[in-house]
Amino acid sequence: MPVQLLASKLLLPRRIVVFALAGLLIFYHATTIYHFYADVGISGHSAFENVQPLLRIVIIISLSLVILGVRSALWGMWAGISALILTQYWAHFGLQTVDFTEGRSGFSYLRGFIFPTILTLIVPTRPERQIS
Numbered sequence: 001m002p003v004q005l006l007a008s009k010l011l012l013p014r015r016i017v018v019f020a021l022a023g024l025l026i027f028y029h030a031t032t033i034y035h036f037y038a039d040v041g042i043s044g045h046s047a048f049e050n051v052q053p054l055l056r057i058v059i060i061i062s063l064s065l066v067i068l069g070v071r072s073a074l075w076g077m078w079a080g081i082s083a084l085i086l087t088q089y090w091a092h093f094g095l096q097t098v099d100f101t102e103g104r105s106g107f108s109y110l111r112g113f114i115f116p117t118i119l120t121l122i123v124p125t126r127p128e129r130q131i132s
Contacts (some may be wrong), residue, residue: 007041011124014123014124015124016124017118017122018066018067018119018122018123018124019067021115021118021119022063022064022066022067022119023067024115025059025063025065025115026060026063029056029059030059030060032053032056033053033056033057036049036052037053039132048087048090048091051087052084052087052088054085055080055083056080056084058076058079058080058083059077059080059081059084060074061076062074062076062077062079062080063077064118066123069124071123071125074119074120074123077116077119078116078120081112081113081116084112085109085112085113088109088112089109090109092109109115
C-alpha cells in the first residue's frame with residue numbers, strides 16, 4: 001500500500017482524536033475557570049491566583065485554533081501549559097498558600113504534559129508537494 005494512500009486513510013481518525021482531546025481540554029479549563037470565580041469572584045483571590053485563569057484562557061484559545069487546523073497554535077498551547085505548570089510548581093515549592101498543593105506530589109503536575117504531547121504528535125501536517 002503506498003504511503004500516501006495510508007496517510008490519507010489515517011487523516012480522518014487523527015482529526016477526530018485531535019478534536020476529542022482538544023475539546024476535552026477546552027472543557028476542563030473552561031469549567032476550572034468557572035469554578036474558580038463562581039465562589040468568590042475576581043476580588044477574592046490574590047494576584048498570583050488570578051494569573052492561572054489567564055493562562056487557561058491562552059490554552060483555550062490555542063486549542064481552539066488547533067481544532068481549526070492552525071498547526072502553529074501548538075506553540076501557544078505549549079507556552080500556556082508550560083507556564084501554568086510552572087506556576088503550580090511555584091505554588092507547591094514556594095511561599096504561596098493555595099489549596100491545590102495540599103497532599104500532592106511534585107510529580108503530579110507533570111500529568112499536564114500528557115495530552116499536549118499526544119496532540120503534538122497526531123496533529124496532521126500539510127502534505128508535501130510533489131515536484132513532477
